[in-house]
Amino acid sequence: MRKSRVKVMPVAAVVLLMSMGLATTTRAETGTVRVVFTKGGFIVGVGAGKGVLTFHGKHSPFTVSGMSVGFTVGASTTKFVGRALNLRSPSDLAGNYVAGGAGAAVAGGAGGVQLQNANGVILQLSGPKVGAEVSAAVGGVTIAMQ
Numbered sequence: 073m074r075k076s077r078v079k080v081m082p083v084a085a086v087v088l089l090m091s092m093g094l095a096t097t098t099r100a101e102t103g104t105v106r107v108v109f110t111k112g113g114f115i116v117g118v119g120a121g122k123g124v125l126t127f128h129g130k131h132s133p134f135t136v137s138g139m140s141v142g143f144t145v146g147a148s149t150t151k152f153v154g155r156a157l158n159l160r161s162p163s164d165l166a167g168n169y170v171a172g173g174a175g176a177a178v179a180g181g182a183g184g185v186q187l188q189n190a191n192g193v194i195l196q197l198s199g200p201k202v203g204a205e206v207s208a209a210v211g212g213v214t215i216a217m218q
Contacts, residue, residue, distance in 0.1 A: 100158040103127035103165075105195060109136055112147030123215075125156060125165050132162040138213035152185075154197035162217065164191045169213045187213060 104126045111119030117140040125132045156165055167189035184198035 100160055100192075101127070103156045103159050103162070105152070105154050105156050105165075105197065107136055107152040107197065108149065109138075109152060110147070110149045111138075111140075113140070123152075125162055127156075127159055127162050130162070132165070133218040134165060135216050135218060136213060137216075140212075148201045150199050150201045152197035152199040154195060154199075157194040157196065158192045164193050165189075166215050166217045167191055167193070169195065169215065189215075 105123060106126075107121055107123035109119055109121035111117050119136075119138050119140075121136040123134050123136060125134060159165065169187035169189050185195070186197075187195040
């Protein structure tokens, strides 16, 4: 009687390749963000606003609040638009962000900022400012999903 030998290695390789094709990988993606933020103060600036994240065709509203400490004089409203990088879900946008920057607006101007939270989400925002404000401050921003 002859024993037949089953070649296990080629079968295992085929099963491994098939399972790799079935595995889903979680990868970070990019969403678009629109925010209207109003800020005012003298030395300490305080601001608040609302925004919408568009991610995978769905719109997720959120609120923004923040404070800056440093040289801040006046008030302004900025309509930011930009991108949210490294998103896996809309809830990743929520959290505390730290920002440092300088800007100026007198009846109109431009502002830009890049922020990052503990989830690794990076916000790259820019937009026109309306008002009279000069600042060179370090501040924090908190985003809460609605």
